[in-house]
Amino acid sequence: MNDLPKTMRGVWLTGHGGLEKLVVRSDIQVPHPGPREVLVRVAAAGVNNTDINTRTAWYSKKDGASGDASWTGAPIHFPRIQGADVCGRIVAVGKEIGAERIGERVLIEPCIREANGQKLERPWYFGSECDGGFAEYTVVASRHAYRIESKLNDAELASFPCSYSTAENLLARSKTKAGDRILVTGASGGVGSAAIQLARARGAHIIAVTSPEKSEDILRLGAGRTLGREDSVVEMLGRDSIDVVIDLVGGAGWPELLDALRPQGRYAVAGAIGGPIVELDIRTLYLKDLSLFGCTVLEPTVFANLIEHIEGGRLSPLVAKTFPLERIADAQTAFMAKHHTGKIVLTLDEED
Numbered sequence: 001m002n003d004l005p006k007t008m009r010g011v012w013l014t015g016h017g018g019l020e021k022l023v024v025r026s027d028i029q030v031p032h033p034g035p036r037e038v039l040v041r042v043a044a045a046g047v048n049n050t051d052i053n054t055r056t057a058w059y060s061k062k063d064g065a066s067g068d069a070s071w072t073g074a075p076i077h078f079p080r081i082q083g084a085d086v087c088g089r090i091v092a093v094g095k096e097i098g099a100e101r102i103g104e105r106v107l108i109e110p111c112i113r114e115a116n117g118q119k120l121e122r123p124w125y126f127g128s129e130c131d132g133g134f135a136e137y138t139v140v141a142s143r144h145a146y147r148i149e150s151k152l153n154d155a156e157l158a159s160f161p162c163s164y165s166t167a168e169n170l171l172a173r174s175k176t177k178a179g180d181r182i183l184v185t186g187a188s189g190g191v192g193s194a195a196i197q198l199a200r201a202r203g204a205h206i207i208a209v210t211s212p213e214k215s216e217d218i219l220r221l222g223a224g225r226t227l228g229r230e231d232s233v234v235e236m237l238g239r240d241s242i243d244v245v246i247d248l249v250g251g252a253g254w255p256e257l258l259d260a261l262r263p264q265g266r267y268a269v270a271g272a273i274g275g276p277i278v279e280l281d282i283r284t285l286y287l288k289d290l291s292l293f294g295c296t297v298l299e300p301t302v303f304a305n306l307i308e309h310i311e312g313g314r315l316s317p318l319v320a321k322t323f324p325l326e327r328i329a330d331a332q333t334a335f336m337a338k339h340h341t342g343k344i345v346l347t348l349d350e351e352d
Contacts, residue, residue: 086108266291
């Protein structure tokens with residue numbers, strides 16, 4: 001590492017709060033890889049709901065207190081470099097990692113099971129419990145840096161890791177298969193649009209919930225039909241009409257999602273952008289023999305499967321807009337406005 005810089009550009013999250021808590025710096029120390037780690041020169045990093053939720057302490061369940069404001073329920077240690085979606089190249093390796101890895105183009109698995117040379121009892125989220133990719137360099141256990149061979153550019157590849165692995169995990173946990181009729185909420189977001197593509201690859205029939213102005217985009221991705229966000233799912237589709245619900249929204253309309261499921265239907269959730277508190281009639285759950293899956297930790301095979309899908313050309317990246325790293329506040333503002341379809345990505349190329 002003697003030829004690498006000592007300091008780097010990056011964004012510190014300095015505490016819970018507004019955009020003012022994001023501080024762009026050029027004097028952050030370049031991290032050193034531990035024995036089982038690699039150092040990655042970040043080329044692009046996607047913006048996610050988790051970045052916003054962590055900054056605003058949305059995960060906290062203690063009436064606005066921030067002591068448990070991470071997705072694992074553990075406190076965040078500040079300053080923190082966020083950023084779970086990372087595409088880059090390995091530029092240095094720890095002493096237990098072969099030097100042949102240097103130069104590899106990689107995607108980082110966002111759900112990590114090893115950090116600081118230790119296996120974790122509960123997986124961490126890259127950029128939450130440890131520093132992530134909103135900087136020129138980042139370190140991660142070698143096992144979580146997956147080599148990628150693709151003609152896609154860095155921003156396109158950075159649109160995949162978190163959203164698409166979350167979507168693949170939702171479909172895997174809910175056992176979505178060919179012929180299933182599935183309903184995807186929040187369909188224009190990163191995870192929702194990924195779920196449509198991955199469900200289409202499985203041969204499922206997809207109904208997507210989105211805004212009218214985004215309907216054509218969603219149909220082009222592979223949905224067979226769209227519903228408006230204010231539509232009644234039961235009125236539009238009927239009771240007992242859906243095999244699988246992939247939910248990223250929650251909110252006041254949540255009970256209808258279970259009403260629309262067929263007996264022995266499966267419901268999988270990985271988000272609550274419409275509101276985290278919902279009303280459940282327990283009778284609906286047990287009388288219909290429904291299965292409910294909360295999906296955060298990735299199944300062990302999910303990220304490797306995602307790499308195969310990308311390299312096989314079976315997925316289309318959806319990059320709505322890119323911003324240079326220094327404009328992270330603008331990127332998050334655009335992200336929160338929800339006018340886009342797909343992903344917003346930060347780039348770290350010198351020309352930016």
